[in-house]
Amino acid sequence: MDVRRIIDILRTGQAKEAAEIRGWVRTKRELKGFAFLEINDGSALANLQVVINADFPDYEVVLKSINTGTAVVARGALVASQGKGQRLELKPSQLEVLGDADPETYPLQKKRHSFEFLREIAHLRSRTNTIGAVFRVRNACAAAIHQFFQERGFLWIHAPIITTNDCEGAGELFNITSLDLTNPPRTEVGEIDYRQDFFGKPAYLTVSGQLEAEAMALAFSNVYTFGPTFRAENSNTSRHLAEFWMVEPEMAFCDLSGNIDLAEAFLKHIFKTVLATCPEDIEFFNQRIDKSVLETANNIVENEFARLTYTEAIAQLEKAPRQFEFPVEWGLDLQSEHERYLAEALFKRPVVVTDYPAKIKAFYMRLNDDGKTVAAMDVLAPKIGEIIGGSQREERYDCLEQRIRGAGFSPESLWWYLDLRRYGSVPHAGFGLGFERVVQFMTGMTNIRDVIPFPRTPQNAEF
RNA sequence: UCCUCAGUAGCUCAGCGGUAGAGCGGUCGGCUGUUAACCGAUUGGUCGCAGGUUCGAAUCCUGCCUGGGGAGCCA
Numbered sequence: 001m002d003v004r005r006i007i008d009i010l011r012t013g014q015a016k017e018a019a020e021i022r023g024w025v026r027t028k029r030e031l032k033g034f035a036f037l038e039i040n041d042g043s044a045l046a047n048l049q050v051v052i053n054a055d056f057p058d059y060e061v062v063l064k065s066i067n068t069g070t071a072v073v074a075r076g077a078l079v080a081s082q083g084k085g086q087r088l089e090l091k092p093s094q095l096e097v098l099g100d101a102d103p104e105t106y107p108l109q110k111k112r113h114s115f116e117f118l119r120e121i122a123h124l125r126s127r128t129n130t131i132g133a134v135f136r137v138r139n140a141c142a143a144a145i146h147q148f149f150q151e152r153g154f155l156w157i158h159a160p161i162i163t164t165n166d167c168e169g170a171g172e173l174f175n176i177t178s179l180d181l182t183n184p185p186r187t188e189v190g191e192i193d194y195r196q197d198f199f200g201k202p203a204y205l206t207v208s209g210q211l212e213a214e215a216m217a218l219a220f221s222n223v224y225t226f227g228p229t230f231r232a233e234n235s236n237t238s239r240h241l242a243e244f245w246m247v248e249p250e251m252a253f254c255d256l257s258g259n260i261d262l263a264e265a266f267l268k269h270i271f272k273t274v275l276a277t278c279p280e281d282i283e284f285f286n287q288r289i290d291k292s293v294l295e296t297a298n299n300i301v302e303n304e305f306a307r308l309t310y311t312e313a314i315a316q317l318e319k320a321p322r323q324f325e326f327p328v329e330w331g332l333d334l335q336s337e338h339e340r341y342l343a344e345a346l347f348k349r350p351v352v353v354t355d356y357p358a359k360i361k362a363f364y365m366r367l368n369d370d371g372k373t374v375a376a377m378d379v380l381a382p383k384i385g386e387i388i389g390g391s392q393r394e395e396r397y398d399c400l401e402q403r404i405r406g407a408g409f410s411p412e413s414l415w416w417y418l419d420l421r422r423y424g425s426v427p428h429a430g431f432g433l434g435f436e437r438v439v440q441f442m443t444g445m446t447n448i449r450d451v452i453p454f455p456r457t458p459q460n461a462e463f
Numbered sequence: 464u465c466c467u468c469a470g471u472a473g474c475u476c477a478g479c480g481g482u483a484g485a486g487c488g489g490u491c492g493g494c495u496g497u498u499a500a501c502c503g504a505u506u507g508g509u510c511g512c513a514g515g516u517u518c519g520a521a522u523c524c525u526g527c528c529u530g531g532g533g534a535g536c537c538a
Contacts, residue, residue: 029497036497049498083496109474109488111499116530117474233536234464246538336534386538434538459529
């Protein structure tokens with residue numbers, strides 16, 4: 001008897017076929033002479049209904065041992081359902097309980113739970129409809145990302161997770177050490193002696209693989225990273241995690257405009273692919289989580305992204321028929337409310353803002369000819385805000401060295417990064433995409449903690 | 464980190480100085496096709512923690528902890 005995944009039975013199963021399924025009981029409904037089970041194995045949003053008649057061997061005992069959450073194996077014949085709501089159902093000849101679940105204590109009930117509660121049982125929440133759908137979509141997004149780059153000849157490179165660069169300028173870092181924190185070695189002046197630490201100097205968890213990706217791009221032309229990233233910011237929002245996944249393509253022989261083209265094609269590919277691979281899950285999100293999920297996705301696939309410079313964005317904000325809490329002035333960074341106005345009210349689609357003032361952007365971004373702005377780009381998505389941030393990189397040695405000093409860093413500590421400009425430097429560009437934010441965007445889930453299996457946030461790393 | 468709201472039954476919440484409540488869930492019973500099944504009964508509590516005010520505190524005050532929403536930082 002073939003072991004079948006439930007998604008396969010629901011899509012292509014035929015009556016009279018024999019099948020074995022393995023999964024977890026979502027609900028049990030008992031009537032006078034028979035009972036219904038709904039089994040889910042994670043392959044699909046939908047369950048497979050199993051019907052047991054009272055003449056089943058040990059009917060009462062078997063039924064008593066099966067409750068919401070029980071792991072079961074059912075073998076039998078697929079039959080056309082007599083009831084409404086499903087095409088096929090399983091009439092088991094054998095029903096085996098692998099692991100029971102005490103209904104008195106099993107936390108998942110046959111009812112809606114709040115996402116806040118489900119976060120407290122993160123080890124079980126993937127067995128719910130919504131969270132289950134989230135992680136199928138998350139997987140589909142990841143696969144679509146690899147597919148996009150692989151089809152275009154990008155190398156997936158594995159940037160280090162441990163770094164000794166403390167000057168990437170992207171937020172607070174987590175220290176890592178093998179020193180005894182209760183009694184660390186000290187220098188003569190009483191400071192912690194990192195020369196005796198594992199790497200002989202302070203080390204951190206990476207906040208970005210970009211600098212390493214640039215080095216690899218200057219050998220392979222087109223590369224991307226896709227891996228975990230860490231920020232020790234004390235951020236308590238629905239859009240931030242201490243550990244999250246980031247995608248960072250980097251392209252040699254590419255300028256800002258090519259970079260934007262790639263970012264747009266990239267987002268379109270992800271949405272198009274996931275719409276095709278997870279239609280049931282996306283439909284579920286559209287009905288139950290956010291009624292605009294499908295519309296938003298189609299909007300992204302079908303329409304050009306709006307593009308404007310920072311200077312133009314400031315002009316648009318100045319003539320906006322709305323009062324902003326924060327000032328709008330050339331030279332100041334855009335606030336959340338400004339970004340939301342541009343993406344949600346003015347353009348109603350993703351907006352790419354380019355050429356920001358040099359003073360508010362990172363040292364590695366290429367200085368424009370005006371001497372005031374850099375070749376930066378942010379892709380602002382409705383509801384989520386900044387989903388992509390990128391730039392053309394400064395490829396001119398002298399300019400880069402000057403910007404490193406200007407940012408208060410020492411060129412010596414970035415010697416290898418500067419070396420890339422000394423030997424065979426070429427114009428190059430890239431961007432970073434917050435993977436969880438894409439999943440949020442796709443699913444309409446409002447809290448980023450619900451789109452990663454085990455979220456890490458300040459004061460929370462339980463699982 | 465700042466602003467703001469909230470912590471009462473397994474879950475979602477009502478009660479806001481005077482005997483601790485509802486719906487759902489669980490349990491038991493009923494029901495020949497259910498599908499958030501339905502109907503009846505029943506079970507269930509350190510009212511987040513620690514102080515204080517009061518004859519009396521879930522309720523008022525103070526501090527702390529935890530969670531939500533918003534902001535900052537950013538992806």
